[in-house]
Amino acid sequence: MPQSLFADRLSDLIALTPDEIAVLTAMESQERPLRRGSLLVREKDSSSDLFILRQGMMISYVLLDDGSRQILRFVFPGDMAGISALVYRDSPETIVASTDCVVAAFDRATIATIISDHPRLAAVMLAAVQVERVAMTDRLASLGRTSAKARVAALLVELRDRMRRSDRTMTNSYTLGLTQEEIGDAIGLTAVHVNRMLRQLEEDGLIARHQGRITLLDEQALSAVGFYTNRFINLDLSWMPPPR
Amino acid sequence: MPQSLFADRLSDLIALTPDEIAVLTAMESQERPLRRGSLLVREKDSSSDLFILRQGMMISYVLLDDGSRQILRFVFPGDMAGISALVYRDSPETIVASTDCVVAAFDRATIATIISDHPRLAAVMLAAVQVERVAMTDRLASLGRTSAKARVAALLVELRDRMRRSDRTMTNSYTLGLTQEEIGDAIGLTAVHVNRMLRQLEEDGLIARHQGRITLLDEQALSAVGFYTNRFINLDLSWMPPPR
DNA sequence: CGGTAAATTGACCTGGGTCAATAAATGTGG
DNA sequence: CCACATTTATTGACCCAGGTCAATTTACCG
Numbered sequence: 315m316p317q318s319l320f321a322d323r324l325s326d327l328i329a330l331t332p333d334e335i336a337v338l339t340a341m342e343s344q345e346r347p348l349r350r351g352s353l354l355v356r357e358k359d360s361s362s363d364l365f366i367l368r369q370g371m372m373i374s375y376v377l378l379d380d381g382s383r384q385i386l387r388f389v390f391p392g393d394m395a396g397i398s399a400l401v402y403r404d405s406p407e408t409i410v411a412s413t414d415c416v417v418a419a420f421d422r423a424t425i426a427t428i429i430s431d432h433p434r435l436a437a438v439m440l441a442a443v444q445v446e447r448v449a450m451t452d453r454l455a456s457l458g459r460t461s462a463k464a465r466v467a468a469l470l471v472e473l474r475d476r477m478r479r480s481d482r483t484m485t486n487s488y489t490l491g492l493t494q495e496e497i498g499d500a501i502g503l504t505a506v507h508v509n510r511m512l513r514q515l516e517e518d519g520l521i522a523r524h525q526g527r528i529t530l531l532d533e534q535a536l537s538a539v540g541f542y543t544n545r546f547i548n549l550d551l552s553w554m555p556p557p558r
Numbered sequence: 559m560p561q562s563l564f565a566d567r568l569s570d571l572i573a574l575t576p577d578e579i580a581v582l583t584a585m586e587s588q589e590r591p592l593r594r595g596s597l598l599v600r601e602k603d604s605s606s607d608l609f610i611l612r613q614g615m616m617i618s619y620v621l622l623d624d625g626s627r628q629i630l631r632f633v634f635p636g637d638m639a640g641i642s643a644l645v646y647r648d649s650p651e652t653i654v655a656s657t658d659c660v661v662a663a664f665d666r667a668t669i670a671t672i673i674s675d676h677p678r679l680a681a682v683m684l685a686a687v688q689v690e691r692v693a694m695t696d697r698l699a700s701l702g703r704t705s706a707k708a709r710v711a712a713l714l715v716e717l718r719d720r721m722r723r724s725d726r727t728m729t730n731s732y733t734l735g736l737t738q739e740e741i742g743d744a745i746g747l748t749a750v751h752v753n754r755m756l757r758q759l760e761e762d763g764l765i766a767r768h769q770g771r772i773t774l775l776d777e778q779a780l781s782a783v784g785f786y787t788n789r790f791i792n793l794d795l796s797w798m799p800p801p802r
Numbered sequence: 803c804g805g806t807a808a809a810t811t812g813a814c815c816t817g818g819g820t821c822a823a824t825a826a827a828t829g830t831g832g
Numbered sequence: 833c834c835a836c837a838t839t840t841a842t843t844g845a846c847c848c849a850g851g852t853c854a855a856t857t858t859a860c861c862g
Contacts, residue, residue, distance in 0.1 A: 327645075362797070376699050378785045384699035401571075401688045403794040406787075407695065426799040429684070430677040437673050440680070443687055444645045450694055451651065455620050455628035457701040458746030462818065493840060502702030507818055509842060525827090541622045543650075550647040553606070555670040706850065737808060751850055753810060769859085809858065816851075826841070832834090 318342050319392035320366045323479065324438045327445075327549060331557045334435055337428060342366050342418035348411040355396055355409040362403070363419045365395045370415030371491055374407050375499065385500035387450075388412075388473065388492075391480045397443070400425060413491060437554050449545045457502045460541055465501040466511040468540030470521065470528060475544050487529040515539075562586050563636035564610045567723065568682045571689075571793060575801045578679055581672060586610050586662035592655040599640055599653040606647070607663045609639045614659030615735055618651050619743065629744035631694075632656075632717065632736075635724045641687070644669060657735060681798050693789045701746045704785055709745040710755040712784030714765065714772060719788050731773040759783075 321330055321338040330338075345368060348354060355361050357376060372389040386407060389395045398406050399422050429436040449472070456465050473492075478484040494512070495505040503511075515521045520536050522529040530536055537543075565574055565582040574582075589612060592598060599605050601620060616633035630651060633639045642650050643666050673680040693716070700709050717736075722728040738756070739749040747755075759765045764780050766773040774780055781787075 376695065378699060378703055379782075380785075382703040384695075384702045386695045386698060398688060398692055400797070401685050401793050401795065402692070404792070406692050406789070422797045425684075426681060426797050429673075429681050430799045433674040433677060433680065436677065436680045436684070437670060440669075440673070440684060440687070441645050443684070443691070444642055447687070447691055447694070448642055448646070448650050450691070450698065451620065451628075451630045454630060454694065454698055454701065455622060457698065458628045458743075459622055459626040494842095495840080499702075504819060505841085506820080506843090510818090513842085538623075541624075545650070548648070549645050551645065553644070553666045553670055555674045738810095739808080748851060749809085750811090750852080754850090757810085803862105805861085807858105807860075810856080812853105812855085814852085817849100818847105819849090820847075821845090823844090824842080826839100828837100828839070830835100830837080 318366075319368055319480065320394060323392040324435075324442060326479065326546070327438050327441055328551050328554055330435075330438075333558070334432055337432055337435065341420050341424060341428075342368065344420065345416055345418050348372075348415040348417055350411055350414050353408060353410050354417060355399075355405050355407070357406065357408040358404050360403055361396065361399050361405050362422050364397060364399055364422055364425065365409075365420075366418045367391050367393050367395060368416040368418055370411060370413040372409055372415060372417075373412045373496065374409045376407055383499045384502070385496060387446075388476065388500070390476050394442075412496070432558075434555050434557060438551075441549075441551055441554075445545055445549070452543060452545065453501075456541070462503050462507055463511045463514060464540045465503065466497070466508060466540075467515060467520065467536045468542040469497060469501055470515075471530065471533065471536050471540060471542045471544075474528075474530060475546060479546060486531075486533060487527060490526055490528050562610075563612055563724065564638060567636035568679075568686060570723065570790070571682050571685055572678075572795050572798055574679075574682075577802070578676055581676055581679065585664050585668060585672075586612065588664065589660055589662050592616075592659040592661055594655055594658050597652060597654050598661060599643075599649045599651070601650065601652040602648050604647055605640065605643050605649050606666050608641060608643055608666055608669065609653075609664075610662045611635050611637050611639060612660040612662055614655060614657040616653055616659060616661075617656045617740065618653045620651055627743045628746070629740060631690075632720065632744070634720050638686075656740075676802075678799050678801060682795075685793075685795055685798075689789055689793070696787060696789065697745075700785070706747050706751055707755045707758060708784045709747065710741070710752060710784075711759060711764065711780045712786040713741060713745055714759075715774065715777060715780050715784060715786045715788075718772075718774060719790060723790060730775075730777060731771060734770055734772050 318338040321335045367389050374387045375385045456468050494508040498505045498508045520532050562582040565579045611633050618631045619629045700712050738752040742749045742752045764776050
């Protein structure tokens with residue numbers, strides 16, 4: 315059985331016991347390939363499964379009645395997706411494979427079992443959810459209170475930070491893998507204006523672009539322009555219960 | 559000891575056992591009054607406490623380096639606040655008392671104990687967090703993809719729905735208790751434009767206003783205008799572990 | 803009853819949207 | 833590997849929703 319990417323991710327928060335890792339590994343045993351563009355979960359459809367992404371990238375979004383789309387989250391290997399199935403029978407979001415993917419699905423009842431049998435895992439999962447929640451409040455502030463250029467800058471750095479979590483060799487350059495329309499749908503802009511802002515950031519010497527590859531030439535400046543904070547570092551989980 | 563408002567809130571999700579209620583009640587035993595305007599938690603300050611609001615209303619927000627403010631959440635009686643202390647030593651958000659308040663504080667280690675000893679409470683708390691998370695994604699879509707009028711409409715209905723959770727007698731009329739600047743800071747608008755939108759909604763016959771009191775004259779229409787969905791209903795927690 | 807915060811309104815401005823035309827990149831079947 | 837089709841990116845011209853600034857008015861408060 316392959317190792318658990320979700321366990322790798324949680325290990326960033328706190329060291330796991332072999333027993334705990336075994337439990338998480340079992341969660342990822344049901345792999346399923348997904349073709350690029352195919353829907354994993356459709357908004358308003360009934361679903362009681364949760365997922366761990368093992369390969370590729372997925373996008374979670376909502377569609378408003380006027381047809382506009384808001385991308386809620388980009389899902390990377392090791393991330394959990396579809397957690398809303400824990401509280402809603404009918405999914406509040408759509409999840410689509412943005413590249414060819416491999417996902418592991420498991421029933422939400424598994425979460426109940428883990429919480430009962432492995433309280434420490436429950437605590438780490440709760441912590442992981444908090445990190446994502448704070449990252450989302452940052453995006454809320456970005457959409458509510460910052461300029462188009464700031465939003466693009468913040469997103470570019472955040473995406474690098476997210477990708478780097480599952481690829482520690484990544485430095486200041488990465489393949490975006492998103493269309494400018496998708497970028498716009500994530501940060502509340504049109505594709506046209508995203509294009510203009512990317513060009514400006516390039517002219518400002520903050521980034522470079524070549525065939526879909528982004529290089530962050532001045533991370534400090536980009537973070538400042540975008541009011542960006544990396545929420546995946548400086549964590550403190552010292553309150554966690556000890557291993558069994 | 560007073561009954562636990564947090565337990566009341568969680569009871570909306572699933573019936574709690576007397577034992578579980580006792581645990582939550584103990585969590586709220588350390589009451590503290592807060593004067594209107596006083597800070598409970600300051601962004602970047604160290605804090606290892608979490609809070610349950612017992613009376614009043616609090617506001618959680620972030621300040622950007624350019625001085626602009628994004629309100630992240632309005633906190634009502636029975637809500638938990640400051641959960642980010644579970645992962646960050648230095649708070650990512652400020653929490654201020656918007657009216658005179660009474661809060662109950664408890665150390666984050668309490669959460670570890672509860673998770674270990676009462677897995678079902680851990681599960682309900684995880685579920686409650688998910689409901690808040692989805693409500694926040696709705697606000698993200700509101701800021702990213704809807705007009706000023708839509709955002710105001712959505713916020714007015716959401717506030718009513720939130721207040722109604724701890725006051726079941728509330729119907730279509732309530733005291734806002736927010737300045738137009740605060741409304742603007744929550745939905746990414748200026749106070750001036752919030753004022754214009756309120757007037758328009760009034761002219762459209764969707765709301766009425768008298769001395770700080772809002773009446774939702776046509777909830778259906780307001781929800782439609784704001785693309786609003788009540789996320790506190792239609793929950794499904796049938797996967798939860800059984801009581802001990 | 804002054805004094806301050808909040809609400810309201812008008813005049814004007816601008817960041818980002820809209821529309822449209824090309825160009826470049828990516829795929830696809832043969 | 834090639835010709836064609838479909839996305840995607842890019843750029844210019846123009847427009848408007850919402851911001852800014854400023855002046856009153858109204859509400860709240862000691």
